[in-house]
Amino acid sequence: MLFTLRATGPHASGLGYLLHKHPDKLQTFPLAFGRAHVFYPEASAEAVTAALLVDLDPVALVRGRPGSSEGGLVDQYVNDRPYAASSFLSVAIAQVLGSALAGRCKDRPELVQTSIALEATLSAVPCRGGATLLRALFEPLGYEVTASRLPLDERFPAWGEGAHHDVRLRKACPLSELLSHVYVLVPVLDDDKHYWVGEDEVEKLVYHGEGWLATHPEKELIARRYLKHRARLARAALDRLVSGEAKDPDAEAEAHAEEEAAIEAPVRLDEARIEAVARALSDEGAKTVVDLGCGEGKLLAKLVRNRAMTQLVGVDVSQRALDVASERLKLDRHGGRKSERIELLHGSLLYRDARLSGFDAATLVEVIEHLEPSRLGALERSVFAHARPRVVVVTTPNAEYNVVFTSLPAGHMRHKDHRFEWTRAEFEAWARGVAERNAYTVRLAPIGPADDTLGSPTQMAVFSR
Structure with missing residues (x-):
């Protein structure tokens, strides 16, 4: 799965500082479900592009776990997990780009709240709700949204289109703001979190949703899908957001x-x-x-x-x-x-x-x-x-x-x-x-x-x- 960030304008060169990743290096990070690579396809004074490529092993996710045969053995080998921008991408963002997500930059702290002209691209987003839902989630947050639906198989046009979209988001804002939106909304689009959801996920949603989710017109849908349709947890998250009780769980x-x-x-x-x-x-x-x-x-x-x-x-x-x-x-x-x-x-x-x-x-x-x-x-x-x-x-x-x-x-x-x-x-x-x-x-x-x-x-x- 591939996620890219492109910064342009006078603060473009600050992207590397905010991400804590040097533009001249290819860096690889081990994950519980594979590896993540960060590299820069473009780095100039006018524009900088950083790419997060997540190499996921779908078999390692289920090997040796209770209930791993659920759905049939073939499903463990033939699925969209290595390619689709699912909740695993959000996990990778938190682990690999955690400082940027949290809004911390030791070397250039003044950049944290600086509005930067950003363009984010997400490849193969599984969107259960189509482009209409994509726009309903991102446009109220001020994004210009471009979405193209992908065919099931380019070799067989008669098969029609699938549920996956290539997505491009444009907005001038602090980097941590964009990352928080992507971190929360990608699992919402997928509507199929691949890991256990409990009280700690409520804390994450409340923290990363602070300042925008309480007033979002689709806040109920976002909370419900993010928390894997656990109604009690969704209600608790929304109650805390509306009451302004969002807290940094680490602090x-x-x-x-x-x-x-x-x-x-x-x-x-x-x-x-x-x-x-x-x-x-x-x-x-x-x-x-x-x-x-x-x-x-x-x-x-x-x-x-x-x-x-x-x-x-x-x-x-x-x-x-x-x-x-x-x-x-x-x-x-x-x-x-x-x-x-x-x-x-x-x-x-x-x-x-x-x-x-x-x-x-x-x-x-x-x-x-x-x-x-x-x-x-x-x-x-x-x-x-x-x-x-x-x-x-x-x-x-x-x-x-x-x-x-x-x-x-x-x-x-x-x-x-x-x-x-x-x-x-x-x-x-x-x-x-x-x-x-x-x-x-x-x-x-x-x-x-x-x-x-x-x-x-x-x-x-x-x-x-």
């Missing part, structure tokens, strides 16, 4: 993390967790480690000092957290988010991802409690069944210990984004079940100052095979 997560750190500060729990996990990895002889849900890179900063560790990879769903981790680890000195020993990847822990395989160890430090309990099975499959590192280290709060924190109101969890906090017995039952189902052994260990009755504030499980 909100940072604020909640600071609150949690303040609660735990008296027992210096953050440092104790990192020390305990690093010690467990060293005891297990791990030389290659992937930190799943790496956040701002605190554990990686500790591990990189150990020269025995030859490869360290951090993975997180938050682009902002990865940017902070990159600065903490001083990766800018190495030309980006990758150096000889350490690399940062944008991705989800809930889906099979070939990039996560082949490591000695994986860590999930204060991660599982941020997931809905119904998604723990997906995490188990992606980490323990598919990636299958030799060692997995998991830490999570001990709910019994919460009464010790005097600043935490009774009955509250330590972090506003926590979906649950387990007792020691609940964590042990989950850990032993995971170990048994996936042929691991597991040992449990406390972290932090222990209370004779309540245990320690953090509990750790070390899985090995």
Whole structure:
């Protein structure tokens, strides 16, 4: 699938700065479902064109997943996914062009809000609703829309036209504004999101729809299709948009993390967790480690000092957290988010991802409690069944210990984004079940100052095979 951006006029040369991609380089980025390439077919003082080419492997998307045979085996090989501008394109935009989408530009911050003459082209957009829907979605936002419907097969004109269109959008606006519109509306046009939709997708829609979606004449259709026709989620998103409660999910997560750190500060729990996990990895002889849900890179900063560790990879769903981790680890000195020993990847822990395989160890430090309990099975499959590192280290709060924190109101969890906090017995039952189902052994260990009755504030499980 191909997405191009062309900038003209006095600010055209700023496109490379905004995208954080150098015009003289072809850059390739691994994705959970394939690879993305960024290159510049045109780069002059008058006009700059950047192209995002997504090379998607449709078989890898379903291989080994429960229910992957649904629809027939042939459907896994013969479909439009490698070519059509579907929700996978939106995922690629978020992962590869995340800073531009979020409106961040470290080198030229004045360009973020600058109106630039832009032309975006999308090849083979599956539009269930035709050119009429295309115009109904983009024209109210000020775009000049050109759409040409593609034939089912040029060799057989009698077969007629299909549902796919080549689309061209023209508008003078900040780049982040255009990217937000494309990010939201491409899955709406496709009306067939290829990944699980839950509360986090509501957060994305509310955040990226801020300032335009609440007044869009097709806002109900957009919310319904974006959220895969889950009426409750669509209503919740629209209610928040109309009430003006749109928040940056990354900024909100940072604020909640600071609150949690303040609660735990008296027992210096953050440092104790990192020390305990690093010690467990060293005891297990791990030389290659992937930190799943790496956040701002605190554990990686500790591990990189150990020269025995030859490869360290951090993975997180938050682009902002990865940017902070990159600065903490001083990766800018190495030309980006990758150096000889350490690399940062944008991705989800809930889906099979070939990039996560082949490591000695994986860590999930204060991660599982941020997931809905119904998604723990997906995490188990992606980490323990598919990636299958030799060692997995998991830490999570001990709910019994919460009464010790005097600043935490009774009955509250330590972090506003926590979906649950387990007792020691609940964590042990989950850990032993995971170990048994996936042929691991597991040992449990406390972290932090222990209370004779309540245990320690953090509990750790070390899985090995």
